[in-house]
Amino acid sequence: MNKLGRKLFLSISVAVLLIFVMFVLLANLFMPKYYIYKTKEQLGEAVDAISGLPEAQWTEAVPELERHYRVTIVYDDLRQRENDLNESLLQQLAKKKVTLGKFWVTDESLRKVEAGNRVNKIYDQGKLKSSFYASLIRKDESIVLVGLSMAYISDTIGMINEFMLVLALGSVLIIVLMVWILSYRMTKPLKELGQVAKDISELRFRKARVGTRDEIGELAESINAMSDKLRAAHADLSRKNVSLKRFMSDMTHELKTPVSLIQAYAEGIQDGLDDGSYAATILRQNEGLARLIDEFLDFAKIERDELELRPVAVKELFRECAETFSIELNTKRLMLDIRDDLPGNPVIEADPEKMRMVFRNLLGNAVKYASGDRIDVSFGKQGEEIMLQMSNRYSGAVADASQLWEPFYVGESSRHKGMSGTGLGLAIVKTVLERHGFRCHAETKDQTIHFYLYFKAKSPRSA
Known part of the structure; x- marks a missing residue:
């Protein structure tokens, strides 16, 4: 038997035994008094019935009263001498098969009865191991005895105790069997859950096979759901760790190159080798380095900054951002084709600076990785939302387009200066949009590759 089974067995067994012990103690303590009380109550009902009957009828009703109340009723003339009265009552009791070795109505009791009082007496029969409980009342000119034989209560309690002991032993045996069965049924799924939890803690994600429809089954479902979520979170974390390692490698390369060039050209100026272009090169490399650091800082603080929401004309803001890329577009001989299928000048509730960051990063990504001769942009409506779609051809391969939104993901892992990057641009785009x-x-x-952005239009009433 396992630990939980032993606990169940001991707990239930002790509880049952305590109940039996308490029952035996209470039986020994209170049953004699209760037995006498119920006997007295039974005799009292019979006495009240006799007292309520008319003088001419009560003697005829004695047999029926004895049968109904399960008592013995005898009576005689109250004016007889004490000895004669007692002899008469004993003979009547004997005729009704009530043999008493010890019985006597004392003179004192007779006087109380004559005065109209009820007298209750218990006559202990000694070796007969019984008692005779009698109530004496006056009915007209007669003395009426209503009696009931009682077995010794100690013998009765002894038999009850014997029976309870047998019952306790039988119950304990049944409890042992039930606890074995219950502990097996309860601890088997718990053991399974414990093993599953241990496997999960060791990053071996699996599900528990528990078919019970109770709290243990609900716990198993929760653990299974937790296992699935932890598996997905672990896979996502592993993927991000790979991306982070790649990012650190790319970041080192991106920082090392301009720093090395700045140092080399600065040393050239110091040594008098400047041909007039060294300062310009240093400035150009410094600007690139500053942009790289700014992009990293933007992503680091993007979730902490408070949004300053204002009405923003989304099409105007996008065209404003697109104009800043005119030089890059001309250099790479790219045409930016903007098709407007959205009537009017719709307004959204947004932070203008954050939305500029979204459009610039989106356009910068397209310009950097576009392999064709054009970038297509269109504004439209989908349901109640404003939709911006941007498309461009690309070289290489993208295994999973959804990964493009993840921090540190770089579409081109080579060291080509024009193609490498931090992979933070699109992550910033997604973070800003989700915050809005x-x-x-x-x-x-x-x-x-097609990018889709959806904005909730600001209603004319709120505008």
Whole structure:
């Protein structure tokens, strides 16, 4: 038997034994008094019935009263001498098969009865191991005895104790069997849950096989759900760790290159080797380094900054951001084609600076990775939302478009200066949109990547 089974067995067995012991003690303590009380009550009912009957009828009703109340009733003339009266009552009791070795109505009792009082007496029969409980009353000119034989209560209690002992032993045996069965049924799924929990703690995610429909079954379902979520979280964390390692490698490369160039050109100026271009190169490398650090800092603080929400004309803000990329577009010979299928000038509730960050990062990502000759942008409406779609062809492969939104993910892992990056641009886009309550997703098809941004339009009434 396992630990839980032993605990159940001991707890239930002790509880049952305590109940039996308490029952025996209470029986020995209170049963004699209760037995006498119930006997007295029974005789009292018979006496009240006799007292309520008319003089001409009560003697005829004696047989019926004896049968109904299960008592013995005898009577005689109250004016007889004490000895004669006692002899007469004993003979009548004997005729009714009530043999008493010790019985006597004393003179004192007779005087009380004559005065109209009820007298209760218990006559102990000694070796007969019984008692005779009698109530004496006056009925007209007669003395009436209503009696009831009682077995010795100690013998009765002894038999009860004997029976309770047998019952206790039988109950304990049944309890042992039941506890074995219950402990097996209860501890088997608990043992399974314990093993599953241990496996989960060792990163071996699996589900418990428990078919009970009770609290243990509910616990198993919760552990299974926890196992699934932990498995997904562990896989996501592992993937992010890989991305973080790649990010650290890329970040080191991105920082090392401009720092090395700045140092080299600064030393050249110091040694008098400057041909007039060294200062400009240092400034250009410093600007790139500053942009890289700013992008990293933007992502680090993006979730802490408070949003300053104001009405924003989304199409105007996007065109304003697009104009800042005119030089990059011309350099890479890219055409930005903006198609407007959205009537009017819709307004959204947003932080203008944060939305500029979204559009600039989205456009910067498209310009950096576009492999064709154009970037397509369209404004439309989907349901109650404003939809912005941006598409461009790309080289290489994207295993999972949803990974593009993750921090530190870089679409091109090579060290090509024009293609490498921190992978924070699109992560910033998604974070800002989610903080506004907007949504986004990406998908790839035929070497073309499509980005979709959805904004909740501000109602004219609230505007």
